[in-house]
Amino acid sequence: MRWFCVMAIVGGLIAPAIAQENPGVSLASAIQRTVEDELSMKTLGGGQFWGDVVFFHGWHIQQNVFTKHYRLLDEHDNRHASGTLEQCREKLDQIKGDRKLPPMSGRGVVLVHGILRSSKCMNAMAETLKAAGYIPFQFDYPSTQVSIPDAAEYLHQTIESLAGIEELSIVAHSMGGLVSRAYFAEHHDPRLHRVVMLATPNHGAELADLVHQIFLVRAAAGPGGRQLVTDAKGLIPSLPVPKCEFAIIAGARNNPAGWNPLIPGDDDGTVTVASTRLVGAADFSTVHAPHTSILRNRAAIEQTLRFLSEGRLQADRAAVAITDKPEPMANVTSPAAPSPAPSAQE
Known part of the structure; x- marks a missing residue:
């Protein structure tokens, strides 16, 4: 009191x-x-236990994967409401009116992170997209607590909530690309324009095959992490390709050994270049970057932006579609490029 x-x-x-x-x-x-502003509380973290279901500008509503209750957060992750989905929606509607927030419009891009990460790892990508006139939505989901199809349902709810956005694209990293593919297995939004997958193990991750032999690793990775293995009868082979134009950017070292000697061929330390390739892609390239650093790699960010706007990854060549015949790697490899400094929020 x-x-x-x-x-x-x-x-x-x-x-x-x-x-x-x-x-x-x-x-x-x-x-x-x-x-109300003074009484709003900063969240205590725990991002692996929450999934986004509603976005409005910088505001978003999340659901707790265990308790199933919801919370309303602002763009700085301050909590403004907690309870049922209806209560959080009512509070958001009140804030819209009090602050005279305009309806959303324009071109949106949903950014989907990988396992054990959060939306903050997409900050560099989001800043570049925003500067280019896109509206980035940095989507969070409990990557270690749910299966890939269940994560896709969080993505579905988020996409459905983006009223007013005329055109939508998806930029996904690692397991986030599989979550995006799982979304297309059950859903589709006619506004979806293009998808870019970065370092996504589209045929499973050989490193997952190795580390998942350790019980503690399997337990920590959760249901989704256990679905990353290269299993011909597993989830990944059953996932569809995106129902819109899509491109793939792989991390590589541009030599046969790659970054990790424990997995075969060129790789980003976690995923092999070969595993990222998916028949049906409109374009493909590699950048000189390890698995997590690809999100801050300037070449990868520039190529992502170019594909969203032009339908090709590189300015100096036409798109290189992936057909049932592998393309020569020499034609699709990008030169090494410096990476911008990581965001302070990562």
Whole structure:
């Protein structure tokens, strides 16, 4: 009670300035907004236990994978509501009205991270897309707690929530590419324009075959991680290709040994170049980068942006489609490029 009184006093001091700067906002609304802002709480992390289901500009509603309750977060991950989905939607609708937030419109890109990562690992990609006029939606899902098809249902709910966005694309890293393919197994949105998969093990990850022999690794990886193996009878061979134009960018070292001597052929340390290739892709290339660094690799980011806008990965050549006959690697390899510094939020 004492803390609420303090916040009310603070609101009474700050709110008049807010109302003065925003003539359309009443003093009462300004006080309410100020108190709510002060009472909003920073989340305590735990990103592996939450999945996004609704986006509106920088606001998003997430569901807890265990308790099944929901929370409403702003773009800084401050929590503004918690409870049922309806309660969080009502709070978001109230915020839309109080802050006069405009409807969404334009070209959106859903960014899908890989296993053991969060949406923050896509910050460099998101910043570049935003600068180019796209609206990035940095999608989170509990990658170590659910199967790949279950993760795809979170993606489906997120895509359905993007009302007003006229054109949608997906940029996915590693297991995120498989989550995207699993989405297309059950769903499709006519707004989906293009998909870019970065370092996705489209035929399974040989490294997963090795490490998943260790019980603790299998347990930590969760249901989705256990589906990453190269099993001809497993999940991955059953997944469809995207139902729209798509391209693939693989990390490579551009030599037969790759980054990791434990897996065969050129690789990014985790996924082989051969495993990333998927028949039906409109374009394919490699960049000189390890598995996680590809998300900050300047060449990979530039190629992603070019494919979304032009339908090809590289400016100096036509698209190289993947057919049932492998393309010569010399024709699709990109030169090494420096990577931008990682975002402070990663």
